[in-house]
Amino acid sequence: MLDRLPREVIAMRVAKELKDGDVVNLGLGIPSLCSQYVSEGKTILYHSESGVLNYGPMAEQGEEDDDLINASGQFLEPTPGMSFFHSADAFGMIRGGHIDVTVLGALQVSKKGDLSNWMLPSRGIGNVGGAMDLAVGAKRVIVAMEHKGRDGEPKVVSECSFPLTSPTCVSLIVTDIAVISVEQEGLILRETAPGWGLEDVQNETEPELIPAKDLKEIGL
Amino acid sequence: MGKVFSSFDEAVADIFDSAVIMVSGFGGTGGTAQNLIVALRDHGALNLTIISNTAGLASLMGFGTLPGHTAVDCGLLIDNDQVGKLIASYPVSPSPSKVNSFESHFREGKIGLELVPQGTLAERIRAGGAGIPAFFTPTGVGTQLAEGKEVREFDGRRHILETALKADFALIKAHKADTLGNLSYKGTSQNFGAVMVRSSGISIVEVDEIVSPGQIESHLINTPALFVDRLVKI
Numbered sequence: 520m521l522d523r524l525p526r527e528v529i530a531m532r533v534a535k536e537l538k539d540g541d542v543v544n545l546g547l548g549i550p551s552l553c554s555q556y557v558s559e560g561k562t563i564l565y566h567s568e569s570g571v572l573n574y575g576p577m578a579e580q581g582e583e584d585d586d587l588i589n590a591s592g593q594f595l596e597p598t599p600g601m602s603f604f605h606s607a608d609a610f611g612m613i614r615g616g617h618i619d620v621t622v623l624g625a626l627q628v629s630k631k632g633d634l635s636n637w638m639l640p641s642r643g644i645g646n647v648g649g650a651m652d653l654a655v656g657a658k659r660v661i662v663a664m665e666h667k668g669r670d671g672e673p674k675v676v677s678e679c680s681f682p683l684t685s686p687t688c689v690s691l692i693v694t695d696i697a698v699i700s701v702e703q704e705g706l707i708l709r710e711t712a713p714g715w716g717l718e719d720v721q722n723e724t725e726p727e728l729i730p731a732k733d734l735k736e737i738g739l
Numbered sequence: 740m741g742k743v744f745s746s747f748d749e750a751v752a753d754i755f756d757s758a759v760i761m762v763s764g765f766g767g768t769g770g771t772a773q774n775l776i777v778a779l780r781d782h783g784a785l786n787l788t789i790i791s792n793t794a795g796l797a798s799l800m801g802f803g804t805l806p807g808h809t810a811v812d813c814g815l816l817i818d819n820d821q822v823g824k825l826i827a828s829y830p831v832s833p834s835p836s837k838v839n840s841f842e843s844h845f846r847e848g849k850i851g852l853e854l855v856p857q858g859t860l861a862e863r864i865r866a867g868g869a870g871i872p873a874f875f876t877p878t879g880v881g882t883q884l885a886e887g888k889e890v891r892e893f894d895g896r897r898h899i900l901e902t903a904l905k906a907d908f909a910l911i912k913a914h915k916a917d918t919l920g921n922l923s924y925k926g927t928s929q930n931f932g933a934v935m936v937r938s939s940g941i942s943i944v945e946v947d948e949i950v951s952p953g954q955i956e957s958h959l960i961n962t963p964a965l966f967v968d969r970l971v972k973i
Binding site: 547567568569570571583584585586587588589590592594595603604605606607609610611613614639642644645646647648649650651652655656682683684685686 | 765766767768769770792796802803804805806808828829830831833835842845852854855856857858859860861862864865876877878879880881882883884914924925926927928929930931932933934961
């Protein structure tokens with residue numbers, strides 16, 4: 520049995536994608552962990568739909584303020600240079616192309632980069648939140664997720680069967696076993712978790728993966 | 740002109756059955772008009788349409804709520820069977836196993852839902868207060884939320900037509916007001932309130948403090964007085 524990477528390592532790998540000066544919006548779950556692993560010396564401006572830019576660490580216990588939260592409802596520490604705005608501006612920033620990277624969780628990603636992340640069909644009702652705006656508006660959409668669903672079903676699929684968040688928006692998929700980029704010619708397998716080969720990853724992936732010429736082990 | 744009301748009950752007394760009501764807040768207690776919501780529950784108006792980002796995440800799961808505090812949000816009005824329709828981006832619990840009163844009412848057919856992407860919701864509300872009846876947006880294109888909506892291409896990209904939202908009343912929380920109705924908010928608590936205040940027939944705002952004009956420095960005023968109809972001090 521091959522080892523799968525823990526959520527923190529998925530977040531570490533995504534953090535490598537963030538560049539100095541990027542404006543970044545992190546979604547719920549694994550994406551929210553990424554900010555902890557950005558290397559020192561890089562300045563990232565974090566944006567949240569709750570109406571804040573340039574937030575930093577979470578508030579210490581006892582220092583919480585309900586007027587200072589991110590979109591996950593976590594309490595933020597006051598940070599020099601943070602700014603606040605209302606919801607229409609928060610989403611004007613997103614839709615207007617001012618967010619360089621968003622990292623989102625997913626239920627399914629298709630070979631064309633279609634994203635489904637807001638509703639389980641079995642539930643019949645869901646929360647769209649800001650996901651559709653981020654998927655459409657951010658310059659680059661990275662998905663961070665586990666490669667398989669809870670029942671072992673593939674989440675990287677030929678066509679999304681769950682309701683779409685946005686068609687053709689995802690450019691990079693980082694999972695607990697692989698890093699895959701979405702290109703014109705299809706899904707390119709760029710990196711694999713230690714011990715995993717092309718065939719091992721392919722067995723857990725519905726569409727065909729094209730191995731990159733320099734296919735390598737996931738680097739942190 | 741007397742915008743300052745002495746009680747929450749008095750400030751919501753003329754809310755009528757079947758009114759459309761915007762309720763501020765992102766999901767936590769920050770920016771949520773908890774006292775006005777309690778007053779509206781006590782007032783008892785029925786068959787309301789509520790426009791709100793969530794159906795009450797703070798009361799459901801302590802989202803954005805200080806440890807040890809009990810939160811009030813629009814979930815209270817849904818619990819009390821006062822809501823006939825909800826317009827929201829995040830109506831249910833994130834966990835399918837934790838069912839809120841909106842979801843159970845929805846499954847019983849007692850409440851309607853218009854699900855709107857959060858940015859489209861904010862922009863529809865903004866447009867409602869800015870004299871823009873409708874606009875095209877790329878958000879939602881190619882999804883089930885675009886069904887039935889007009890599609891047009893601009894700059895080679897598809898967009899869908901979304902219409903403005905207005906309300907009869909808005910229940911809003913700000914930090915500070917002056918007696919003219921100028922408002923300032925703290926931190927992330929502008930959220931939907933600072934937009935809803937512009938697009939409601941009567942905006943009702945609860946604040947931590949009411950001061951004389953001039954005591955909020957003019958450059959720190961987020962909402963100019965003309966958008967504000969009623970003020971109540973907490």
